[in-house]
């Protein structure tokens with residue numbers, strides 16, 4: 001179970017961005033590896049506070065975290081952005097340096113130390129992004145989608161090691177197999193210890209002297225696979241689901257990247273979506289409006305019956321509870337709002353005309369105050385009320 005990010009940083013849930021930055025800076029300086037002689041507990045804490053900071057400093061990620069917590073979205077096991085983070089020490093140091101600088105040398109020194117993309121890109125495989133098209137009905141019920149993706153897979157010839165059959169990768173001479181090179185540099189703390197990938201083995205700790213014939217030493221071969229993605233009910237457009245470890249494997253049995261499914265929800269012309277609530281425009285006849293009626297209304301879950309009260313006016317709205325979309329991660333459903341339009345026929349049969357003419361002789365004029373209300377509404381809409 002992961003610790004709450006607010007607790008990790010020791011801040012209130014409603015604190016400002018400045019509070020978050022301040023709290024992080026203080027904690028990060030306390031447990032910075034340079035100040036703790038590589039103490040593992042301090043290092044773990046440094047990574048954790050950095051992870052918490054990376055989520056809470058970003059208003060979008062923070063909102064998603066407030067709403068979904070660590071769980072993110074169910075099904076994919078991923079989340080709305082923050083859960084795709086796997087910090088190792090060099091990345092955590094990178095975050096700290098990015099926001100708090102290292103002496104006067106800034107980010108450019110960092111870039112050269114870490115070779116731009118850093119060792120993560122070389123060891124860990126790439127993420128695969130796929131677009132998932134969904135209908136509103138699928139959002140309402142949740143669904144499982146099958147996608148076919150082009151990827152790489154572990155080379156069967158060398159079992160992913162990259163070494164020719166009969167040979168083995170050997171420990172790297174430069175770094176002694178650790179994959180890391182530590183160097184002293186100046187920083188705002190005085191001595192700064194930089195951890196960077198070993199240039200010889202690019203962080204892998206081993207080198208291959210005779211490469212595999214099939215994969216050329218990379219340890220991976222092209223592949224295509226079909227995977228199923230569970231989409232929880234209630235997702236919104238541009239949300240994404242992260243399937244950990246379903247992306248491209250890293251070279252020579254490096255860790256896999258993630259599969260990121262970006263959701264593309266097709267508009268349903270019947271409904272307007274407002275978060276979990278839906279709006280449906282319903283036309284009714286003058287007789288239904290005046291007399292009342294039972295009408296059928298579509299919902300994402302099939303049809304529902306709605307009772308129209310006698311005397312219903314254009315612009316009135318009925319609410320059908322819990323017929324909106326499921327509330328992601330909270331349980332329950334939003335509502336379906338039915339907006340009423342009284343429809344005026346533009347073609348009349350002789351019989352209808354006769355009856356309406358008869359009605360016009362005896363009907364009442366609309367009340368005066370309705371006119372007043374109209375202008376009031378307009379003024380309100382214009383913000384002049």
Ligand SMILES: [Zn+2]
Pocket residue numbers: 155156157158159160161162163212213214215216217218219220
């Ligand atoms: Zn191979």
Ligand SMILES: [Zn+2]
Pocket residue numbers: 172173174175176177178179180198199200201202203204205206
């Ligand atoms: Zn090495």
